[in-house]
Amino acid sequence: MIPPNGFVSNRVLKLKVGFLLTQSLGTSREVDFDVPALGVADDLILAYLRGQIRLSRTREGILVQGELQTAVEGECRRCLAAIAIPITLTLEELFALHPHRGDTQFSVSEDAILDLTPLLREEVIISIPLAPLCKPDCAGLCPSCGHNLNLGQCDCPTTDLDPRFAVLSQLHDQE
Numbered sequence: 500m501i502p503p504n505g506f507v508s509n510r511v512l513k514l515k516v517g518f519l520l521t522q523s524l525g526t527s528r529e530v531d532f533d534v535p536a537l538g539v540a541d542d543l544i545l546a547y548l549r550g551q552i553r554l555s556r557t558r559e560g561i562l563v564q565g566e567l568q569t570a571v572e573g574e575c576r577r578c579l580a581a582i583a584i585p586i587t588l589t590l591e592e593l594f595a596l597h598p599h600r601g602d603t604q605f606s607v608s609e610d611a612i613l614d615l616t617p618l619l620r621e622e623v624i625i626s627i628p629l630a631p632l633c634k635p636d637c638a639g640l641c642p643s644c645g646h647n648l649n650l651g652q653c654d655c656p657t658t659d660l661d662p663r664f665a666v667l668s669q670l671h672d673q674e
């Protein structure tokens with residue numbers, strides 16, 4: 500679990516790219532990330548951010564390419580346990596120098612800052628699975644008493660249980 504406010508600010512995502520803007524087209528620079536918990540929105544905290552991206556000077560601006568590993572906190576859909584959901588972000592996005600309407604949604608600011616925050620926010624949100632599970636065979640909660648069936652069977656009658664759980668309860672009875 501991430502402690503409240505125990506994350507670093509997104510300042511590390513604001514990259515100074517002025518040095519690259521004065522270089523010839525095609526010049527590139529690698530940027531490494533290995534940062535702990537990081538807030539990219541009021542309600543979106545990345546547990547960590549690791550990996551490498553490449554910034555390349557193009558005619559239009561700066562091309563960002565690379566792969567970053569992160570994880571967000573979520574809840575198992577079946578047993579509601581808090582889980583960390585690992586996410587791999589594959590980035591390939593142009594940050595325009597002189598954005599025209601409808602061209603690209605990302606741009607380099609007038610003071611030559613390339614802020615990755617909005618891109619990461621967007622990529623993470625579309626990558627979060629709709630129904631994360633703590634493990635593929637999570638047994639979930641008992642619909643009657645709410646007992647976490649990953650910890651063993653409860654004392655509820657087993658008549659309405661899924662056949663898979665009936666097998667489990669037989670095994671349990673034999674113990």
Ligand SMILES: [Zn+2]
Nearest residue numbers: 575578633637
């Ligand atoms: Zn679960």
Ligand SMILES: [Zn+2]
Nearest residue numbers: 641644653655
């Ligand atoms: Zn029960």
